[in-house]
Amino acid sequence: GAGVSQSPRYKVTKRGxxxxxRCDPISGHVSLYWYRQALGQxxxxxxxxxxxxxxxxxxxxxxxFSAERPEGSISTLTxxxxxxxxxxxxxxxxxxxxxxxxxxxxxGSGTQLSVL
Amino acid sequence: AQSVTQLDSHVSVSEGTPVLLRCNYSSSYSPSLFWxxxxxxxxxxxxxxxxxxxxxxxxxxxxxxxxxxxxTSFHLTxxxxxxxxxxEYFCAFTGGGNKLTFGTGTQLKVEL
Numbered sequence: 237g238a239g240v241s242q243s244p245r246y247k248v249t250k251r252g253x254x255x256x257x258r259c260d261p262i263s264g265h266v267s268l269y270w271y272r273q274a275l276g277q278x279x280x281x282x283x284x285x286x287x288x289x290x291x292x293x294x295x296x297x298x299x300x301f302s303a304e305r306p307e308g309s310i311s312t313l314t315x316x317x318x319x320x321x322x323x324x325x326x327x328x329x330x331x332x333x334x335x336x337x338x339x340x341x342x343x344g345s346g347t348q349l350s351v352l
Numbered sequence: 353a354q355s356v357t358q359l360d361s362h363v364s365v366s367e368g369t370p371v372l373l374r375c376n377y378s379s380s381y382s383p384s385l386f387w388x389x390x391x392x393x394x395x396x397x398x399x400x401x402x403x404x405x406x407x408x409x410x411x412x413x414x415x416x417x418x419x420x421x422x423x424t425s426f427h428l429t430x431x432x433x434x435x436x437x438x439x440e441y442f443c444a445f446t447g448g449g450n451k452l453t454f455g456t457g458t459q460l461k462v463e464l
Contacts, residue, residue, distance in 0.1 A: 239395070240395065267450070269451075269452075271452075276456070276457075277456055277457070278442050278444070278454030278455050278456050278457050279396070279442070279452075279454050280454070281451040281452065281453065284450060284451070291450070292450070292451065295451070327395065327396070329395075329396075340398050340401070341396075341398070341452065342395070343388075343395030343396040343397070344395050345393060345394060345395050346395065
């Protein structure tokens, strides 16, 4: 596609519900990253994939958070039993290279999650 | 610990005047440094990056940044601000891995 697409754009859910956030990267991009951005803060790394392999999930806050990218394209970030502290903007980014720490990331517009 | 610090949470300039957004880094080795811009309801967009080549890096939209190892700084500048530059700016680095670590951001306001 023309850019990184994330859906839904906004998600409002009740505490305790599960949510799934979707990221459709730029076609052909091999790496995919998830970030979380709280209000007034910079984005914080959650996890990333090279193709379908999850390379690093050290930024996932706890075991309620999981991510997958089964076919090396679309990715889903799932949050189980949501809590109010999970409210944030969730951003996805993709890159055409496997990454040596110098690559350019292309970011989507994000999913704004609100947990009531 | 490796980190970046953006010294100003808000900067306000008049249109046509210079812009200076400050960023200092802390790293035990030479990091790759980036500046990203975030306009409302848009994704972050890369302005420029430093990867141990030239210390003065030119980016898009007239922005540039200079890597100063002696000062551990990577400040973002532009000679003349435009109204369209109003946005939030993030300094970031990768310290040898593939994860970007972002600063807390600087909100740039451009006034007539």
